Amino acid sequence: MSPADPIQVHLVRECAQRTKYVIDLPEPLSLQAYQELADNLPGILSSVFLPSGDVLLQIKLLEKEGSITGSTNSATLHVLLTKEGHGRLLEHILQELRNQ
Amino acid sequence: MIDIREKVQFVPHLDCGSLILGGEPHVIHCHYYNHFLQTSIEDADGIYPAEQVLVGTAQEIGHSQFRKLFQEKGIQDERERKSFVEVVYSLLGMGKVSLENVSAEGGEISTPYEHYAYTYAATFPPRPKGKRGVAYFSQGYLAGAIEAICDLPLGSMGSRQTACLTQGDPAVSWEFFRLREPLPLQPSVGEGRYQTASLPQPPHTRVPFQAIRDAVLGLPLGPDPETGLIEAFDVVLTRLPGNYYALISERHFQHMLSAIGPDVIPLVLDMLVESGHVCAFNTLGGIMCSAEWDAVVRPYLDNPADWLYGIVALMPALGWGIVEPLTYPSSHSWTVSLHNWYETTAIAALPNGHTLTYSPFAEGIMNGILALVYQAGIAEKRLTFDGELYGSLFRTGRTYQSTFHQSRLQGAPTDVVEGHVAR
Numbered sequence: 086m087s088p089a090d091p092i093q094v095h096l097v098r099e100c101a102q103r104t105k106y107v108i109d110l111p112e113p114l115s116l117q118a119y120q121e122l123a124d125n126l127p128g129i130l131s132s133v134f135l136p137s138g139d140v141l142l143q144i145k146l147l148e149k150e151g152s153i154t155g156s157t158n159s160a161t162l163h164v165l166l167t168k169e170g171h172g173r174l175l176e177h178i179l180q181e182l183r184n185q
Numbered sequence: 186m187i188d189i190r191e192k193v194q195f196v197p198h199l200d201c202g203s204l205i206l207g208g209e210p211h212v213i214h215c216h217y218y219n220h221f222l223q224t225s226i227e228d229a230d231g232i233y234p235a236e237q238v239l240v241g242t243a244q245e246i247g248h249s250q251f252r253k254l255f256q257e258k259g260i261q262d263e264r265e266r267k268s269f270v271e272v273v274y275s276l277l278g279m280g281k282v283s284l285e286n287v288s289a290e291g292g293e294i295s296t297p298y299e300h301y302a303y304t305y306a307a308t309f310p311p312r313p314k315g316k317r318g319v320a321y322f323s324q325g326y327l328a329g330a331i332e333a334i335c336d337l338p339l340g341s342m343g344s345r346q347t348a349c350l351t352q353g354d355p356a357v358s359w360e361f362f363r364l365r366e367p368l369p370l371q372p373s374v375g376e377g378r379y380q381t382a383s384l385p386q387p388p389h390t391r392v393p394f395q396a397i398r399d400a401v402l403g404l405p406l407g408p409d410p411e412t413g414l415i416e417a418f419d420v421v422l423t424r425l426p427g428n429y430y431a432l433i434s435e436r437h438f439q440h441m442l443s444a445i446g447p448d449v450i451p452l453v454l455d456m457l458v459e460s461g462h463v464c465a466f467n468t469l470g471g472i473m474c475s476a477e478w479d480a481v482v483r484p485y486l487d488n489p490a491d492w493l494y495g496i497v498a499l500m501p502a503l504g505w506g507i508v509e510p511l512t513y514p515s516s517h518s519w520t521v522s523l524h525n526w527y528e529t530t531a532i533a534a535l536p537n538g539h540t541l542t543y544s545p546f547a548e549g550i551m552n553g554i555l556a557l558v559y560q561a562g563i564a565e566k567r568l569t570f571d572g573e574l575y576g577s578l579f580r581t582g583r584t585y586q587s588t589f590h591q592s593r594l595q596g597a598p599t600d601v602v603e604g605h606v607a608r
Contacts, residue, residue: 141480
């Protein structure tokens with residue numbers, strides 16, 4: 086990842102055998118893009134409709150490998166990975182995002 | 186038949202900034218804060234019997250809360266009462282327990298999912314064998330719950346922890362047994378000396394206090410169905426009775442003062458301020474770096490001061506009380522009123538008086554959020570929440586300190602605290 090990469094990743098916290106990253110995208114993902122991401126990773130998508138009309142979304146990765154949380158009004162994804170050796174999974178998520 | 190979970194809900198008291206269940210205000214905290222406070226108190230066990238404070242306080246609350254809940258809901262059947270306790274225990278984010286093997290004579294409870302033990306084992310190095318397990322709250326809370334289930338008086342159930350994940354055991358276990366002489370415990374102060382206040386809407390900011398509180402109250406911060414643990418904001422949360430935190434802090438202070446004398450006052454107060462730093466850094470820092478924050482609060486943040494408005498706007502939804510800004514925040518100073526701050530509300534209601542004269546925890550919170558915004562620059566850049574950042578904010582370079590200008594624990598009508606650059 087170079088500084089010019091439109092997708093930027095930042096390590097936020099490592100705690101309780103979990104590692105949290107934020108991924109800054111050029112623009113927020115649409116509902117459809119979240120669904121496609123969930124289908125491709127794969128994971129299970131859930132959503133909460135906020136009073137503002139925006140939607141908070143979470144993709145729970147299979148086999149309790151972690152979760153991805155974001156919203157339709159923010160270009161930031163919050164990625165929590167729970168397994169050792171999660172680097173490959175992070176790469177897989179980034180690859181899926183680049184393919185969108 | 187009605188699902189028990191439908192009967193068990195936190196009821197927001199909007200004019201108090203509290204979340205009530207069974208007459209007890211509940212507050213959201215994270216495992217870092219929980220462990221910091223508990224370990225700091227536990228470390229005093231050679232000076233006074235700290236276990237009695239940690240377990241006994243939880244037992245008082247468990248007994249009072251479930252007696253009230255069973256009465257409120259008209260639950261008489263013992264099996265239904267047990268199921269009720271199991272549901273509430275998970276709703277608090279404490280984990281999963283089965284009370285199948287307990288009765289009025291006592292019994293055993295064992296679980297692989299208990300908040301304190303699970304998060305300690307996952308976060309910190311193993312505890313030495315010979316040191317007791319870390320599940321104090323559960324031990325007392327469940328002892329009080331068993332008393333309520335079996336219509337026994339408060340203090341009649343003894344308990345001990347017999348296994349812990351923190352020592353390599355596969356589960357957390359407790360043993361409960363009837364005592365011939367009851368423990369000298371007191372009923373919980375419940376909603377305490379509660380106050381009401383209007384939610385403020387400060388000028389000079391777009392941050393909508395009511396919309397943020399309401400949106401956060403609507404977030405699904407429930408327990409995982411399998412583990413009974415609440416994972417959110419990059420930490421593991423609990424919604425424990427606020428009286429527990431307030432009273433273990435007050436009682437720890439009382440015991441230390443009586444065992445050592447006035448020389449210990451600065452040490453204990455500093456530990457309680459530090460607990461606020463730990464909470465601000467982990468719970469509030471976690472919230473300020475979450476998808477929920479991005480979706481609900483961030484659209485209204487125009488400058489660093491707005492980050493402070495945003496974080497205090499959601500405190501009523503954490504059950505902490507209502508924070509009213511009295512001045513415009515700057516990197517030098519910020520003054521707020523705390524209405525129904527859960528800690529002073531509980532301590533002010535103690536029937537035999539109190540030793541704390543203000544809330545050092547609140548001071549730590551003020552220091553912490555000012556440091557995150559103006560020292561760490563959370564509004565301008567991505568932070569990595571690690572020991573290095575914590576140390577730079579609160580150990581080597583403690584930039585902020587706070588001063589209570591008014592305290593309910595000294596007879597004032599409300600708490601007023603100023604966070605400012607250390608003088």
